[in-house]
Amino acid sequence: MKKTALVVCPGRGTYNKPELGSISANIAASSPKIREYLQQVLDQIDAERAALGLATVTELDQAKLFKTSLHQKAEHAAALIYAAGYLDFLSIDREQYDVVAITGNSMGWYTAMACAEAWSVPTTARLVTSMAQLTAGGAGAQFIYPIVDSEWRPDPAREAQVNAQLQAHQGELFRSINYGGYAVLAGTEAACSAAMKALPLADERFPMLLPGHAAFHTHLMGEAATKAQETWPTAVFREPQTPLIDGRGHQWLTPTVDMRALHQYTLGHQVTETYDFSKAIQVGVKEFAPDRIILLGPGSGLGGAVAQALIAMNWQDLDSKAEFSKRQAAEVPYVLSMGLAEQRALVTTAQS
Template identity: 40%
Template sequence: MRLRALVVCPGRGSYARAQLGRLPDGHPVVAALDQLRVRLGRLSISALDRAPEYTPRLHVAGEHASLLTFASTAVDLAAIDRDRIDIVGVTGNSLGFYTALYAAGALDLDGAARLIETLGHYQADNVIGGQLMYPLVDDDWRPSPAYAAAVAAALAHPGVHVSIRLGGTIVLGVDADGLAHARRVLPPIERGGMRYPTQLPSHSAFHTPLMAATGERARAELADLAMRSPATTLIGGDAVVHRPWTSPAALWSYTLGRQIVEPFDFERALATAVGELAPDVIVLPGPGDSLGGPVAQILIGRRWRGLRDRASFLAMQASDRPVMLAMARPEQRARVV
């Protein structure tokens, strides 16, 4: 049976140490991206992926991590077996929305690479503010009123903004004063080997007003970006559903306008996608599977297919009708390619 799938593209930061060396030699997507970087006088994607070791200077910095992430996702998208998987919709988290534009056919490979490389390279020695992650759910992935209250206290400061609503986690965009305030009012939490609040390394405060100048620069330099109406339904970070008859001008305006300076509501985007499209399964292309937890938490919050908590999600994943297939996991990838 051909499965109706919603594809969800990951954001920057999903290319981590475990992904080093995973890009296939000679793949046409990788070759095209290598050519772009060489023309710009920058280290090729292949060279970054084949580095002898994973280092923050190379693999976390936005000017490298952005296109590395896109390359990994695009390679996975090309591997999906369309005879088994019917892609009925596409969305993504943060930078993953730019990849979703490509996956939906609103941008060709060159256009998507230009968009991502341009915005990624703006971050070279120019990180603006920062991003902090903090959980909103407990260990069973149920909402925590105490955590929500702490986040509300952090947001009372004018230098703290909602950046990304990521299901059971919120990402805050902060300036220097806001960072200090948030660290004071957010109680430390240890979970899964991580300590929260966690500052994302080398990340600017995207999706907040702090990025207004970046947006202005991008709109000027990418005025001729060849946006098209998507061939596949696309859901943005404002939960607007872009059908194949969507105005390319409106999509360009959102991508290089509000999307840069307003909160990216991944939670609402995913909830809208599953509500509008009723997919059989959610497919997560790589790199990694870092969106697995947030996607599951959002589905639990919406009681999709009767999901109530972490245990019910894991039980459904172990059944013959899983709700999610992560291409980074070999046993799940085998059901997609």
């Protein structure tokens, strides 16, 4: 009997040095019946990149060395993250899993849209590149700070410290992403700098500035949102074929999607307002009660944030990091990360 699954797509910054070569390696390791298909999809993405005069995903992924200046340049990172995630989605064994809903974190919304077939492959390849260029050129900065304790339980004191900084820098500092046990804040460079100096050191490395990130999911992205809506009309959007959960926790249920509203959210609200990843996960498990949560690559960084969002709502009596680790030790964990080889093997079609 098939298991139901909520699929989660990662956001910006998840293709790093350890992921170099992972896209081509995952295709090569796929079962023969889908390997050719995955390569055909990658070829389509590469063709769109080449037409834009940009390095292809294959060229970037198969580079001999990982270079931050190259691989984490906005328009390159976005393409790598989208391609890795989308190809992972296509690799899920549909004889084992019935995907009942899809969500993502921040830029992962674009990958989620692709997975739900709301855009064609060529459109998505061009759109993720375009959005990366538009938003990366924006003003401001973004940093991350924990709001949970060592057992991933909500920490009221840390939450209060974050809120105090938001209050102290009203109109210049904003809640960018609710990311499980972390608050991602963004705003003007001056406000971010002041807030980072004011917040006490946590876990020996926070507050942490996110290099190359602008004030994503704030009104400082207003110009980017306007240009995006002028560049990408509603006509390029298609009816999603799988339910989507957005960064407000709103469900886009097929086949009754208002395409204009989806366009306005994706290129408007999603760009300029807080992205509540935690709420998206919480709505996903409450409304769809999936047997498993499948995290797409690249990387495997989503697991902690997903667990923290579940702990915050005491999902199925999950109340701590220790308890989550205990449950993940099961033969088939509840949360399956395709960025981890042993868990990927439980999601994809067996090699033959």
